Amino acid sequence: MELAVYYLSLxxxxxxxxxxAIGDVRRFIIPNWISxxxxxxxxxxxxxTPIPFSITPAFLAAGIAFGVGFALFxxxxxxxxxVKMLTAVALWAGSxxxxxxxxVTVLAGGLVALVVVACHAGRRMRRSATAGSAPGLSxxxxxxxxxxxxxxxxIAIGGIALLAEMPLPGLLD
Numbered sequence: 584m585e586l587a588v589y590y591l592s593l594x595x596x597x598x599x600x601x602x603x604a605i606g607d608v609r610r611f612i613i614p615n616w617i618s619x620x621x622x623x624x625x626x627x628x629x630x631x632t633p634i635p636f637s638i639t640p641a642f643l644a645a646g647i648a649f650g651v652g653f654a655l656f657x658x659x660x661x662x663x664x665x666v667k668m669l670t671a672v673a674l675w676a677g678s679x680x681x682x683x684x685x686x687v688t689v690l691a692g693g694l695v696a697l698v699v700v701a702c703h704a705g706r707r708m709r710r711s712a713t714a715g716s717a718p719g720l721s722x723x724x725x726x727x728x729x730x731x732x733x734x735x736x737x738i739a740i741g742g743i744a745l746l747a748e749m750p751l752p753g754l755l756d
Contacts, residue, residue, distance in 0.1 A: 586753050589631035593749060595624045596675060600739035603668055607735030613664030621671035628675065633752045640678035647681060648673030665734045672742040680748050687744045692737025699732050 603617045629636055652666035661669075669688070676684040 585631045588627055589633070589752075592624055592628035592631065593746060596621065596628070597743055597746060599624070600672070600742040604733070604736045604739035607664070607733035611662070611731050611733055613662070613668050613735045615664070615667065618664070618667035618671040621668070622674060625671075625674055633750050641674050644676050644678045644681040645670050645674040647678075648676075648685075651685070659729075661734060665738060668735055668738050672738060672745070675742070676745055680745055683748065684741045684745060686741075688737045688741030690737075691740035692732070692734050695734070695736045696732045700730060703730050 599617050599621050603613045606617070607613050625641075629638070629641070649666065649670040652661055652669045655661035656663060656666050673681055673684060
């Protein structure tokens with residue numbers, strides 16, 4: 584029974600990350616219920632994990648992630664939902680995997696940002712060509728305004744990558 588709860592908590596974690604990523608792409612919003620559900624699901628994982636466990640590193644990781652996320656929010660680079668989701672996912676990562684989570688999140692989020700900027704540039708260039716103006720755009724014209732990036736996708740990829748670090752008892756025995 585304990586093993587089933589462990590795997591169900593990991594599946595729920597994965598599912599919630601996917602739902603958050605899809606919602607962020609569609610509406611640029613990560614609903615609060617997703618972060619709350621990630622935190623609420625965590626005790627089921629923590630109580631059934633087959634590895635030695637301490638709650639202090641998990642809360643420390645969540646606190647660090649919140650601090651980083653809050654700084655990015657203050658700079659206008661992160662939305663509030665991104666901060667809450669990153670904090671909830673960092674709770675699962677704990678201090679032993681926090682740097683892995685942040686690295687994968689930054690790399691995946693950067694890739695998402697490049698794709699969004701490329702799509703935005705292509706759209707602007709098509710619009711300019713259709714309107715009869717010069718097809719080329721200068722960097723100033725292209726980047727003269729903010730482009731929204733669904734960073735929840737990067738956080739979700741970082742979170743799902745954590746699953747590679749989780750032990751899989753019973754499956755590999």
